[in-house]
Structures are given as C-alpha cells and as structure tokens.
Amino acid sequence: MSKSWSQQPVIGILGGGQLGRMFIEEAARYDVKIDVLDPQPLASCAHLAHAFTVGDFKDYHTVMAWGEDKDIITIEIENVNLEALKALENKGKKVYPQPHVLELIKDKGAQKQFYAQHQIPTAPFVLIDNAQAIQEHLEYLPCMQKLRTGGYDGKGVQPLRGAADLSAAFNAPSVLESWVDFESEIAVMVARNADGQMKTFPAVDMEFNPEANLVEFLFTPSERPQAVISKAETLAIEVAEKMGIVGVLAVEMFVLRDGSVLVNEVAPRPHNSGHHTIECCYTSQYEQHLRAIMNWPLGDTSLIQPAVMVNLLGEKGSQGQVVYDGMQDVLQMPGVYVHLYGKKTTSSFRKMGHVTVMHSSLSTAKEMAREVMQKLKVVGE
DSSP: OOOOOOOOOEEEEEOOSHHHHHHHHHHGGGTOEEEEEESOTTOTTTTTSSEEEEOOTTOHHHHHHHHTTOSEEEESSSOSOHHHHHHHHHTTOEESSOHHHHHHHHOHHHHHHHHHHTTOOBOOEEEESSGGGGGGGGGGOSEEEEESSSOBTTBTEEEEOSGGGGGGSOOSSEEEEEOOOEEEEEEEEEEEOTTOOEEEOOOEEEEEETTTTEEEEEEESOOSOHHHHHHHHHHHHHHHHHHTOOEEEEEEEEEETTSOEEEEEEESSOOGGGTTHHHHBSSOHHHHHHHHHTTOOOOOOOBSSOEEEEEEEBOTTOOEEEEEETHHHHHTSTTEEEEEOOOSEEOTTOEEEEEEEEOSSHHHHHHHHHHHHHHOEEEEO
C-alpha cells in the first residue's frame, strides 16, 4: 500500500547561493517550504525562499537560533558552523549531510586519510603543517599543494613543479599530492537516502579553464570506455556508502592512461558536475537531493538526451554591474537552456550562470556549446 502524503516539513538551507536557488525551484513542485540563512541580503535565493534570514551561517548562536524550528537542515556550502549542526542533531533535528560527513569533507587532509583507510584509490599524498615542511618531502615534487581547509572553486590549490616554486608555497596546513599523469577527468553524482537506497547519475567528462582552474564544459554521456565508466560509478557508490552520507555527493576522479581511476575530491551537496541534470535527466540532482533528505524513493536518473553544460564565467578583467552580451543570439538556438544565478555584479571568472545544450548527437551538442561560449559573454559595466 502506498504511503499517504501529508503536510511537508520545513527544510532549512545554510547558504543562499545558486545551488540553493535551484534546489528551491525543485522543492516548490512538491510544496516543500524552504527557509534560507545567508549573510548576504541580495543572495541568489533571497527572493525565492519561503523565508530568508540574513545572518552568519558560520556563527554558532545564529545557526542554533535559526535551526530551532526546522525539521530538516541541509547545506549548499560546506563552510558552516559544524558545532551548531552537531548540537541541533543531538536535539533531534535531521541534519543532512550529517555533521560527521561535513567535518570529514571540509578537511582535504582528513579526506585523503579516509580514502587510504578504506582502500579507496587516490593519488599518493603526505600531510604538512607549513611551507617549511615541504623540504622534508621533496620526493613528492612535482606535486599539487592543497590547503586542508578553506579552498573553493579552484582557490587554495596550486602546482609545485620544482624547487623554484617553493617560495610561493602556501604556509599553512596542506596536502602534498603526487602529480598524476592522468588522461582525463570524470565525475559521478551519487545519491543515498536514509534507508540506504543509492543511485548514480550518468558519468560526465570534464574540461577545465586552465587559467581559472574551473570547469568550463561538462559532457554527458561520458565517452570513456565502458570499463572506466563502470569503475567510476562503483567508486562513487563505495565512497558514499562508506561515508554513510544522506543526500547527493559529487565524486570527481582522475582517469589514468592505463584505464585505472583515482578519487580526487568530493562535495557533499548538489554540485557543478550535476547542473545539466535539470534538463537532460528524468530526475535532476536537486530533486534527488530533496528525495534523499526526505527519505523518499530516489528518482530515475536515466539520460533523456546527450548534453553539454557550459559554465558562464565572468570575463577576465571585467567587473561591475553584470551584462550578458550575446544573449539574444543564444536564445535563438534550439535545445539551449539558460540558467542565470541572479548575481548583480560580475568579476573575473565568477560563476554567473550556466547553459545546458541538448541534442540527440553529443558531437553536435559539443559544437553548439562552443558556439554558445563564443556568442555569450559575461561582462561588467
């Protein structure tokens, strides 16, 4: 017998950016009320949320007071007050992803130790406390240095190719990660609900803007060999299961030249790697996150049509009130879906929106996506 449908609980989101904005759009279809906490009164979510509270999600007392009347609390950014979330969880609030998962993922060093402990393949690494400690681990050069905490959207990560780069090394607790000679990067979104049901979305291939270290294009379905895709999906499920996460998890991986797959990093929330699912999958990553934290049956993640996602980044060197040059031209293209994040000002490489291009042929979708990139420019005035 089907479970009856009753009044839905109030969900609180810590963070009012574009991820929360797209989550709210999906939640509205189920008449689920969303309350957002964010320090910026003009955050992307502000005019869409049922309730919007201006406040610091990194402040213990602010989060505790705000969370008192919420049934379920989730996040769209990891940099929140964990002690408050632990206290709210101890008071019986449902907090997803769980505070222990957030605590693990906020610290890239703890992440790497988790992978090693659970025999999850990842690049060789060593943890250091400061820049001076690199001298004791020169065998790792060339390597990537990643700040243990605080990095986001390509920040807090830099290559150390040799001794000449050491003067610019981060002088803070970091991970030194051996340089991986990878062929490509692949990502899998996976969801898990409280009953332990799990589903993956079709894998995506990623192409990065080399200067900003941000994803520029995502392509789905992945064009890697099926054996590689199966390894990536299996790894994503393994990571989510061993973490015990409730919600969606983005798992970014390296594909090596011998076909092996290494976990790079994860994000415990809806993610840039899944924006395209809004149009090109039967269930979007945002609806799936809602289903997972509500402990509903997870939705069908099958691909409706091949797709390419284009990140709309602020033009290098441009800042000020945002203008979208070329929008009229892009809107005339069939199979093109534009998402703007409601940010009033732009700056170099700021994420301002994304465009999903769908076509029965992935190669044609790629051509159209590059045309979108050429035509649509995000500039300031």
